[in-house]
Amino acid sequence: MGTPRVLWSITKKCFTVGVITLTVSDLFASIVPVRGASMSPTFNPKTNSLLDSLSDDRVLVEKLCLRNYKFSHGDVIVFSSPNNHKEKHVKRIVGLPGDWVGTIYDVVHIPEGHCWVEGDNTASSLDSRSFGPVPLGLVKGRVTHVLWPPHRVGTVDRKTSQNRVSSSSSASKF
Amino acid sequence: MRQWRIIAKEAMARASIIGKFLCLLHVTDAYILSSNHVLGPSMLPTLNITGDVVLVEHLSHRLGKLGSGDLVLVRSPLDPKKTLTKRIVAMEGDKVTFSLDPTRSHSSRSLVVPKGHVWIQGDNAYVSCDSRHFGPLPYGLIEGKAFMRVWPPSSFGLLGE
Numbered sequence: 139m140g141t142p143r144v145l146w147s148i149t150k151k152c153f154t155v156g157v158i159t160l161t162v163s164d165l166f167a168s169i170v171p172v173r174g175a176s177m178s179p180t181f182n183p184k185t186n187s188l189l190d191s192l193s194d195d196r197v198l199v200e201k202l203c204l205r206n207y208k209f210s211h212g213d214v215i216v217f218s219s220p221n222n223h224k225e226k227h228v229k230r231i232v233g234l235p236g237d238w239v240g241t242i243y244d245v246v247h248i249p250e251g252h253c254w255v256e257g258d259n260t261a262s263s264l265d266s267r268s269f270g271p272v273p274l275g276l277v278k279g280r281v282t283h284v285l286w287p288p289h290r291v292g293t294v295d296r297k298t299s300q301n302r303v304s305s306s307s308s309a310s311k312f
Numbered sequence: 313m314r315q316w317r318i319i320a321k322e323a324m325a326r327a328s329i330i331g332k333f334l335c336l337l338h339v340t341d342a343y344i345l346s347s348n349h350v351l352g353p354s355m356l357p358t359l360n361i362t363g364d365v366v367l368v369e370h371l372s373h374r375l376g377k378l379g380s381g382d383l384v385l386v387r388s389p390l391d392p393k394k395t396l397t398k399r400i401v402a403m404e405g406d407k408v409t410f411s412l413d414p415t416r417s418h419s420s421r422s423l424v425v426p427k428g429h430v431w432i433q434g435d436n437a438y439v440s441c442d443s444r445h446f447g448p449l450p451y452g453l454i455e456g457k458a459f460m461r462v463w464p465p466s467s468f469g470l471l472g473e
Contacts, residue, residue: 154332161335164342207392221428223452251390275387275453 167200169285170216172228176257176264180214180294181228181284196286197228197294199279207274209234209253211303212296214281217255220269226278229255229265230297235274238304241267251275258297345369347462348385350397354434354441358383358471359397365463366397366471368456378430379403383458383471386432389446397458398432398442404451406431410444430454
């Protein structure tokens, strides 16, 4: 029984599986946990049910949208934080390049190549209202489905707030 | 019937080897080393206007080992589909002094690079569109560090300061 040979073949298998998983999660889709309540009630709603309070939501993030960076209003995206590239945030796109977005204090113009993101839970969300428009190059994927907990499995819908955004395109895509 | 099964099995085996190779190629290209064709006048005289092929390593920026003077490939903040090649002039926390219009030497501004950002400029200050126009660049847009040029053969070698 050649133990070094068995070990080597196990190592090769692990390496192959690792490489394939990394490629699939980079180019197609991956499953990520969502922490925090900034996207409540879409993700992590703090209800009293046991399953909700036990663990974070797991969502499916698709990477095919990164081929041509075409997003629509209301898409939920995962992006690297502009202030700390190691952190990733999950928020909803409220404004696309060329839009004018109304905040409490003024109206912001979204420059080319950037987007305006906000969390669904406006009371406790650190988003574009604090760090400004986010370059689209920082977007790492789009959330399409909730996969955990089981009773909330389903697609993540687009939700737009027409009254706060003046869009340069004549009709928002749905 | 058995002929088809044997052929199908062999086709699957071949396809899986090719698939594994392509995955390995992607991982190497994205996380370790890649070659990129860069062109444009904004990095003269370091890089040629007609285009060079440079080797880009993708480890330094993940390990936080980038510093000022490094040539980096970044995703453009103005168009996420374009990749720019520029030099890091200042890291976060540094004070950077720059003039928007090099032909008028008496107009210059200073600012401190905010946390999580870097200041990039092209070596050819007259035609480069860089941080002087679009502001500090978020660190997350950096894709890799160009350290060596492999084409044209006459300028083969390491890219330094």
